[in-house]
Amino acid sequence: MHGANAARTAVAELIGGARAGRGGALLVRSEPGLGTTTLLDEAAARFGRDGGTVLRVRGAAAETAVPYSGLHALLHPVADRLAPDDPRTAALAGALTLGEVPAAAARGPVPAALRALLQDLAARGPLLICVDDAHHLDEPSRRALGFAARRLDAPLPVAMLVGAHDDGTEDPLLAGLPRTALEPMDTAAAAALLDGLLPEDAGPALREALLHTGGGNPGLLTDLVASLTPEQLTGAVPPPHPLPPAGPRLRSYAAGLARLPGGVRTLLLTAAAAYELGGTAHRATLLRAAARAGTGPGPLDEAEERGLLRREGDTLRFAHTLLRLAAYWGEPPERRRTAHRLLAGALAERHSRGPGGTPRHLTALRHRAASAAGPDPHLADALASAACDTPAAGERGHAELADALWRAAELTGDDQDGDDQDGDAQDTGVRAARLTAAAEHAWSAGFPYRALALLDRARALPVHDAVRGRTELVRGSLELRNGVVTDAHELLSYAARLLAPYDPHTARRALLHASEASWAVGDIGGLRADLARIAALPHSAGDPLLDDYRAGLDAVLCGDFARGAPPLLRVLHHAAEERQPWRLIRAGIAALVVGDVAAALDLNTRALAAARACGPAALVPQALEHLAYSELRAGRHRRARAHARTGLRLARRTGQRNCAAHHHAVLAMAAAVEGDAEACAGHARAAGEDAGPHGLGVAATLAQWALARCDMGQGRPHEAAARLDPLVGSGPGAGQGHFALQALAAPCLAEAAALAGDTGTARRAVEYFTGWAAVTADPLAPAQLARCRALLAGPEEAPGLFARALEEHAVTDSDFERGRTQLLHGKALRRGRRPGAARGVLRDALLAFERCGARIWAEQARAELRATGEADGAAGADGPRVLGRLTPQQLRIARCVAEGATNREVALRLSVSPRTVDHHLRNVFAALGVRSRVELTRVLAAAGDG
Numbered sequence: 001m002h003g004a005n006a007a008r009t010a011v012a013e014l015i016g017g018a019r020a021g022r023g024g025a026l027l028v029r030s031e032p033g034l035g036t037t038t039l040l041d042e043a044a045a046r047f048g049r050d051g052g053t054v055l056r057v058r059g060a061a062a063e064t065a066v067p068y069s070g071l072h073a074l075l076h077p078v079a080d081r082l083a084p085d086d087p088r089t090a091a092l093a094g095a096l097t098l099g100e101v102p103a104a105a106a107r108g109p110v111p112a113a114l115r116a117l118l119q120d121l122a123a124r125g126p127l128l129i130c131v132d133d134a135h136h137l138d139e140p141s142r143r144a145l146g147f148a149a150r151r152l153d154a155p156l157p158v159a160m161l162v163g164a165h166d167d168g169t170e171d172p173l174l175a176g177l178p179r180t181a182l183e184p185m186d187t188a189a190a191a192a193l194l195d196g197l198l199p200e201d202a203g204p205a206l207r208e209a210l211l212h213t214g215g216g217n218p219g220l221l222t223d224l225v226a227s228l229t230p231e232q233l234t235g236a237v238p239p240p241h242p243l244p245p246a247g248p249r250l251r252s253y254a255a256g257l258a259r260l261p262g263g264v265r266t267l268l269l270t271a272a273a274a275y276e277l278g279g280t281a282h283r284a285t286l287l288r289a290a291a292r293a294g295t296g297p298g299p300l301d302e303a304e305e306r307g308l309l310r311r312e313g314d315t316l317r318f319a320h321t322l323l324r325l326a327a328y329w330g331e332p333p334e335r336r337r338t339a340h341r342l343l344a345g346a347l348a349e350r351h352s353r354g355p356g357g358t359p360r361h362l363t364a365l366r367h368r369a370a371s372a373a374g375p376d377p378h379l380a381d382a383l384a385s386a387a388c389d390t391p392a393a394g395e396r397g398h399a400e401l402a403d404a405l406w407r408a409a410e411l412t413g414d415d416q417d418g419d420d421q422d423g424d425a426q427d428t429g430v431r432a433a434r435l436t437a438a439a440e441h442a443w444s445a446g447f448p449y450r451a452l453a454l455l456d457r458a459r460a461l462p463v464h465d466a467v468r469g470r471t472e473l474v475r476g477s478l479e480l481r482n483g484v485v486t487d488a489h490e491l492l493s494y495a496a497r498l499l500a501p502y503d504p505h506t507a508r509r510a511l512l513h514a515s516e517a518s519w520a521v522g523d524i525g526g527l528r529a530d531l532a533r534i535a536a537l538p539h540s541a542g543d544p545l546l547d548d549y550r551a552g553l554d555a556v557l558c559g560d561f562a563r564g565a566p567p568l569l570r571v572l573h574h575a576a577e578e579r580q581p582w583r584l585i586r587a588g589i590a591a592l593v594v595g596d597v598a599a600a601l602d603l604n605t606r607a608l609a610a611a612r613a614c615g616p617a618a619l620v621p622q623a624l625e626h627l628a629y630s631e632l633r634a635g636r637h638r639r640a641r642a643h644a645r646t647g648l649r650l651a652r653r654t655g656q657r658n659c660a661a662h663h664h665a666v667l668a669m670a671a672a673v674e675g676d677a678e679a680c681a682g683h684a685r686a687a688g689e690d691a692g693p694h695g696l697g698v699a700a701t702l703a704q705w706a707l708a709r710c711d712m713g714q715g716r717p718h719e720a721a722a723r724l725d726p727l728v729g730s731g732p733g734a735g736q737g738h739f740a741l742q743a744l745a746a747p748c749l750a751e752a753a754a755l756a757g758d759t760g761t762a763r764r765a766v767e768y769f770t771g772w773a774a775v776t777a778d779p780l781a782p783a784q785l786a787r788c789r790a791l792l793a794g795p796e797e798a799p800g801l802f803a804r805a806l807e808e809h810a811v812t813d814s815d816f817e818r819g820r821t822q823l824l825h826g827k828a829l830r831r832g833r834r835p836g837a838a839r840g841v842l843r844d845a846l847l848a849f850e851r852c853g854a855r856i857w858a859e860q861a862r863a864e865l866r867a868t869g870e871a872d873g874a875a876g877a878d879g880p881r882v883l884g885r886l887t888p889q890q891l892r893i894a895r896c897v898a899e900g901a902t903n904r905e906v907a908l909r910l911s912v913s914p915r916t917v918d919h920h921l922r923n924v925f926a927a928l929g930v931r932s933r934v935e936l937t938r939v940l941a942a943a944g945d946g
Contacts, residue, residue, distance in 0.1 A: 010180040011043050011161065018126050018159035019052070023152035025159070027134075027174055029166035030182035031320040033219025033249055036163035039182065040130045043161055052126040059136030068095040070141030071114070074129070081120060088116040095140070110140065111147035118148060118158050126157040134164040134174065142173040150176050165320065169307065184216030187653060193218055197225045203235025205449035208655070209243040212447070215321055223247020238453060241406075242276075245325045253322055254330025263299035265327075266290075266339070268308060271316055272328035273339040277366050278400050281309075281316045288346035289339075340371040362386040362404060369407035380411035384434055395617040398445035405438035406454065429467045432458040436471045443474070444616030448482055448655030469498030473510045480517055481618070481656045485695045489517035489526065496533065504537045511537070512546075520658070522697035522738040524557050545574035545583060549590055556593055561775040568594050575603055581611040581619055585626050592633060593740075595778030600630040621651040621659045628666045633744075635780070635814025638853060641670035658699075661690040665699040668706035672713065673816055675856025680710045697738035701727055704737075705745050708752065713856040715896075715909040717755035724749040725761060728768070743772035747784040751824070754791040756908060762792055780817055783808035787821045790828070798828050816857075819848030823861055831911050835868035842868070863892055867910070885927045893920045894928075898937040 057074035091109030214221035227246035318324035347364035435458035476491030492514035499507035518527035548567035555564030575587035584607035591600035624647030631640035668683035711720035727737030746769035753762035790801035822845035829838035849858035866888035
């Protein structure tokens, strides 16, 4: 039962109520295949294991016309409890003979007799009644069950669970029952189901096709997997496209449809063909198609009367997905082609624009292509031309254009057609170009493995370098988002070399993507080489934003910030009226390089809006990634978390594993701020699963930084310094972090090393950060630098440096960074025996941490306040009396020891000497009357101190 949490919870509550003497009923409605039977099986098995009595019945279509056949099947195990001479149940006993029952008895005595029987059965203990496929039960049985179900309440320990298909109509005999619905699984739940159905070496292209065709229907997914050959399951043979549904459920529905009148069957096939190409079945279009087939509106009216189709405005929808699939795939290919031909003719009558901005003539051409039995170059040209003239609108639009261009490639002609080699070469070039364009749209629609399959076909064709270069560009772009970025760099560089003599503009696009790969892996030399190649391309000048971006970034990368800052700042000016998402994202990168965090937030917010408005869909999670990074820089961790959650979901849906890794890294940082160590570790681990193998330097560095920040929040500076020193420091093995994050993480290393007593590492980190703070416009840098210097200063200089840091924080809005400075300042004041002054600073730190949701850091501030003698309720008047025997500092030390810390670790955590810890610990033992650390832990636990 993947993804059915709401329904399972409702069933569990129903069963729990019955065991507690609170009877009730629940109607579960769903499309076929979504798991209603499995849900009822699970409930019955659990109820039976716990000692309850279970009565079950499953409606059978063959017995729908037999009165009381449903009750007969349900009550057969307890028929001996029905006494013909008992006036309460006599009518029910007579009904179960399956003889004639007066209508009055069916409306009154039989339903009442059923309730009386349930009361008798419940006297022995809790009772569960499971009714599956209730829509196939006979009408008198449904009436009696509905009557009884509406009257199940306390103190009757009876639960009734009724499953029925959701066909969009209301069954009046079951009206008034509490209900829940089983919805199609989301992508994550469907993927989890496939994990259990497919072999471990199943091809990713097959998984993607199954997820798309299965539509979140677990029954259909199970049947689809069962219908595949071992070679298809392992990817040795590519899956067919489109993947045809199969299995016993589909065959059963197809057999039922085969018994319908010919006109109705053709009408259903035509409606299903409309849906098959990603469209909808409009009533007017179907009527025109029916007229072309020589029939009138009669078959459509009959399909609606039978409940096979239901009308929603001008749109007609099938009663359920399996019925639609059976109506199409249950027919032979020639009949399917005829249906597409009818739709093409009906749609061609109108050339106005259709839903979602897709011209109807493009849809008509797609249906013509689906009706073709072989190559048709003229139709291929018309279809490709219409696709190129059609703007994509969202994922659906890209999917339709991918389908159109793929069909155009299929219709273009054979790879070798006759003896005209020049014509053959031209045909293969056209085919490759159309397959490549189809792959781009498939990728934008969220089907990366379909895109790869199309590209593999294009790469297998002998084509001109200009065509090959475009194919390699798309292949490299996919690898950049979903694979090893160094491999992506090679593909993109190769694409640029092929394209440069023929299409410098597209070659520049390839090199810009290559520079992204170099940035992602942290290859400064490779990035500078990419920027130089862009400048060397013919006609590369003339784009002020790109020219300044390239020149400024190159200067910064070679260490000349003074030369690089002016052109990068001009990039921000050029982007003022920009509308293209990628150019806005590039300008946002320039803003972060110079430290203008406010500009980066504005630019990336605009980039996200533009990506959502103009697409493609695959760009949205990338825009969210850059926006979330900007929000981290600004200290807006909650907003970064919200955007990263959305970005992670969209990155998974569009098959962008590398983008997902970056979002995991952002979420790890947000969790570290909030003090959720488990979430931080989980997201850092998820980021690392792809960041390391794929060469994602930014994500890998950010994930380690998040773990170090989490260590700091939990009072473990040694561990934090050990994580950060290889990323930022100058010792052996250092400098492994991404160059764009090394300076930003330096203050955290300086703080961790200083608190751990490693002043040498702390001073090197401060020296490194000093160079960055001198050139950046980041408003947080001066405050962080003053804070780091205060940590290393003597008792006379530190207060002034902390005060200067707090003055610099006044011009920023980062509660978290301000709170960290106040916390460290408060610790220093307390250590300098100035508890009164420390309290005010620590109270401000506590408020700052509470405002930004930094719970574990707020607890540090509370602990420091307790150490100054200010009780906050943790061990004061509201705490257990035994803890009141300890001073605040003694209680703090006792808690650390109870967590398993050694005296030296406690000393480092509390900024005192080991001798002081030993002195206080002896007094704690004496005050509490314990003799060991184990006893101390037990006393604190018993006192409710966690």
